[in-house]
Amino acid sequence: MINYIWFFMIFLGIIVALFTGNADKITEAIVNGSDGTVKFIIGLVGIMCFWSGVMKVAEKSGFTGKIAIVLRPILKRLFKDAAKDEKALGAIVMNITANMMGLSNAATPFGIKAMEEMDRLNKEKGTASNDMALFLVLNAACIQLVPTTIISIRTAAGSSNPGLIILPAIITTGIAAIVGVICCKVMQRHF
Known part of the structure; x- marks a missing residue:
């Protein structure tokens, strides 16, 4: 349309x-x-290549793995059914960690795998479970520790300080994630 x-x-x-x-x-x-x-776009491609390389170094150095270790206990409390299944929780942790580090291309397969694993645990096939809805909300409002895409766009647009967005991005995405989790938990009680 x-x-x-x-x-x-x-x-x-x-x-x-x-x-x-x-x-x-x-x-x-x-x-x-x-x-x-x-x-x-030509300016943006070069900057995106740079940030993809930086994020790959963070991934290979084990930095993203360390974030995953910190996130695991928090996510076990948030996801009731998925926390009982190691495959589902592992995919959720890896997806959220990759998104936090700005590795959206690497996060997508983990997100798909997490949804498949949660669907496997879902008792009502064809209907999203509470964990699936919460996961979708966390993905939409994912906390960005390094907002590489926005930094790249600001650089390509000629910003004098493209990294200035990091702290506001952490604050706003953190607030969005908290509000999203609260809304999901409240709605779960009523629906």
Whole structure:
């Protein structure tokens, strides 16, 4: 549906420009917009490669494993059913740890595995369990210790201090995760 809406808006804009004599401005906007986008993406790719390397070093050095050790007792208290199953809890810990370190590409397979493991434990097939809902909320509001994507975007956009976002990101994602967990726990009692 959204494709139809975008097509309609673009088509209508072109028609209006043709009838008002502004077709040259549309062509100019397309060329300038494309040029700026390509330059931005090329700058972003280099920075993302750098941060991916830094995060890979953190992973290989065992730093992410140490975070996982700290998280395990906390997550055992949050997830009632998944805490009883080592496979499910292990996948949850690895997903959240990878997300916290900005390793979203590495976190995705762990997230899928965690959902599969929690679905295996789920008594009501086809309906998300409380643990599954909580996991989804924690993934959506995941605490970011190193927000590599935002730092990369700020760098590519020419920010004078792209790392300035780290403390606000930790605070806001931490608050979002806490509020999300509280909401899930309250809703679990009523539904």
